[in-house]
Amino acid sequence: MFSLWLKHQCFIDGEWCDADDGATADIVDPGNGERIGSVPQMGTAECQRAIGAAQTALPAWRARTADERARIMRSFYEHMMANQEALATILSREQGKPFLEAKGEIAYAASFLEWFAEEGKRAYGEVVPGHAADRRIVTLRQGVGVVAAITPWNFPSAMVTRKLAPALAAGCTMVLKPAPATPYSALALAALGEQAGLPPGVFNVVTGDALAIGGEMTRNPLVRKLTFTGSTEVGRLLLRACADTVKKVSMELGGNAPFLVFDDADIDAAVEGAVVSKFRNCGQTCVCTNRFYVQDTVYDEFVAKLAQRVSTLPVGYGMDEGTMIGPLIDIAAVHKVEAHLEDALAGGAALLTGGKRSIRGENYFEPTVVANVKPDMKLAREETFGPLAGVIRFRDEADAIALANDTEFGLASYFYTRDIGRVWRVAEALEAGIVGINTGLISTEVAPFGGVKQSGLGREGSRHGLDDYMEIKYLCLGV
Numbered sequence: 001m002f003s004l005w006l007k008h009q010c011f012i013d014g015e016w017c018d019a020d021d022g023a024t025a026d027i028v029d030p031g032n033g034e035r036i037g038s039v040p041q042m043g044t045a046e047c048q049r050a051i052g053a054a055q056t057a058l059p060a061w062r063a064r065t066a067d068e069r070a071r072i073m074r075s076f077y078e079h080m081m082a083n084q085e086a087l088a089t090i091l092s093r094e095q096g097k098p099f100l101e102a103k104g105e106i107a108y109a110a111s112f113l114e115w116f117a118e119e120g121k122r123a124y125g126e127v128v129p130g131h132a133a134d135r136r137i138v139t140l141r142q143g144v145g146v147v148a149a150i151t152p153w154n155f156p157s158a159m160v161t162r163k164l165a166p167a168l169a170a171g172c173t174m175v176l177k178p179a180p181a182t183p184y185s186a187l188a189l190a191a192l193g194e195q196a197g198l199p200p201g202v203f204n205v206v207t208g209d210a211l212a213i214g215g216e217m218t219r220n221p222l223v224r225k226l227t228f229t230g231s232t233e234v235g236r237l238l239l240r241a242c243a244d245t246v247k248k249v250s251m252e253l254g255g256n257a258p259f260l261v262f263d264d265a266d267i268d269a270a271v272e273g274a275v276v277s278k279f280r281n282c283g284q285t286c287v288c289t290n291r292f293y294v295q296d297t298v299y300d301e302f303v304a305k306l307a308q309r310v311s312t313l314p315v316g317y318g319m320d321e322g323t324m325i326g327p328l329i330d331i332a333a334v335h336k337v338e339a340h341l342e343d344a345l346a347g348g349a350a351l352l353t354g355g356k357r358s359i360r361g362e363n364y365f366e367p368t369v370v371a372n373v374k375p376d377m378k379l380a381r382e383e384t385f386g387p388l389a390g391v392i393r394f395r396d397e398a399d400a401i402a403l404a405n406d407t408e409f410g411l412a413s414y415f416y417t418r419d420i421g422r423v424w425r426v427a428e429a430l431e432a433g434i435v436g437i438n439t440g441l442i443s444t445e446v447a448p449f450g451g452v453k454q455s456g457l458g459r460e461g462s463r464h465g466l467d468d469y470m471e472i473k474y475l476c477l478g479v
């Protein structure tokens with residue numbers, strides 16, 4: 001079953017194909033260094049063909065009723081769930097996350113198809129009271145057209161469907177460039193979409209050179225929207241590149257999530273929430289907590305309990321039973337964690353648990369907790385994207401809010417308190433698109449996911465996620 005969905009070719013206009021020059025790139029399991037296989041290393045010409053195919057497929061896909069599209073999407077969802085274990089195996093092997101987490105990601109990824117299949121049926125327009133007795137005003141919501149998508153390696157399945165599902169529901173067609181480290185989950189989705197009945201050209205996947213493919217996607221006037229998840233740095237480049245053809249854009253960029261623990265919080269619950277929000281996917285999630293702030297009076301209790309809990313998290317290969325912390329994606333990611341830890345320790349932080357590479361292999365790093373962290377240390381200023389938790393003290397509510405907002409990012413934030421007045425005050429004051437209150441897990445297909453400040457533009461998931469793939473047209477009727 002694993003190999004059935006392991007596709008080593010790209011998918012353009014309903015055909016499985018190689019790069020024009022036959023070039024390929026090897027894909028390696030980050031957990032054991034084994035070569036899984038190789039995929040085409042495509043460039044400008046192949047991407048241009050994929051965009052052409054998406055443009056050709058657009059009129060017929062757009063002309064179908066929402067219900068016809070929904071039936072195919074529902075079948076796509078069912079194919080995913082029927083193959084959940086095989087897809088999770090591919091995901092865990094190419095990305096490294098524990099198999100159970102990978103299974104969870106497949107269900108999460110599939111949920112977008114199910115949810116948007118239904119939401120597409122509710123893409124209502126409106127009748128606006130006219131401005132003159134002989135005029136009638138009506139709005140239509142129409143799909144934006146051909147969409148280009150660039151997705152990251154940390155959620156190789158869910159970040160695809162979170163973009164693909166609303167696009168399909170809106171009547172759009174898509175060309176996807178998955179991250180070079182994790183193409184197999186995306187290629188498996190192309191195969192499942194084909195089985196579910198997506199017509200040729202509606203969903204195309206090209207793997208290969210980021211600059212060549214990204215360049216074509218941003219330059220080509222047929223592409224009417226670019227949707228991207230990745231770093232803020234690359235997001236800025238893509239935004240600039242889209243300016244010449246004035247594309248609609250969605251940007252899910254970097255985060256620097258604060259996690260506040262007030263003195264009235266349930267500390268044990270806060271520790272559990274902290275572990276979930278920090279160590280999910282080995283800390284490689286844009287909504288992972290990056291900075292913990294704990295009120296003076298409960299600081300010692302919180303750090304002691306957190307360190308104790310973190311020291312019990314089993315590190316191991318993703319496919320091994322019981323693993324909760326898998327490998328990082330590559331050695332560069334390990335170096336980033338080490339640099340942040342070194343900077344903190346040099347500045348006087350105290351290591352409570354972890355602090356070194358694991359004996360499991362070179363991409364493995366022990367889950368780590370450091371106390372006495374200062375707000376100006378690297379681990380609190382930059383996204384670590386790894387299993388390193390640094391804990392900072394705060395005095396009072398105003399202090400906590402000021403510290404939390406002292407960043408150019410604004411994606412997720414979390415806080416624990418049992419004071420209902422504080423719940424409202426802090427939730428309103430935090431500069432973030434997402435606020436987890438007494439929970440460390442905020443992701444679901446039904447809620448609008450996205451950031452403020454330099455964490456991005458637009459929302460994914462929920463009814464707002466459909467809007468990002470639609471344009472409003474208004475009709476002015478003389479009667």
Ligand SMILES: NC(=O)C1=CN([C@@H]2O[C@H](COP(=O)(O)OP(=O)(O)OC[C@H]3O[C@@H](n4cnc5c(N)ncnc54)[C@H](OP(=O)(O)O)[C@@H]3O)[C@@H](O)[C@H]2O)C=CC1
Pocket residue numbers: 150151152153154177178179180208209210211213214215229230231232234235237238252253254255285286383384385
């Ligand atoms: N918001 C999020 O979910 C994510 C945030 N990050 C953050 O970014 C840091 C770096 O991770 P990284 O994987 O390098 O993320 P990047 O943002 O660099 O890459 C994300 C995707 O964009 C592609 N890309 C890069 N440059 C271009 C370009 N000029 N045109 C088109 N596509 C491009 C990459 O391909 P290629 O690799 O071939 O360059 C990859 O597929 C992480 O440590 C983390 O802090 C990373 C991943 C996800």
Ligand SMILES: O=C(O)CCCC(=O)O
Pocket residue numbers: 154155159229252284285286287443444449
């Ligand atoms: O952008 C990311 O890092 C993926 C977020 C996964 C989620 O929805 O929680």
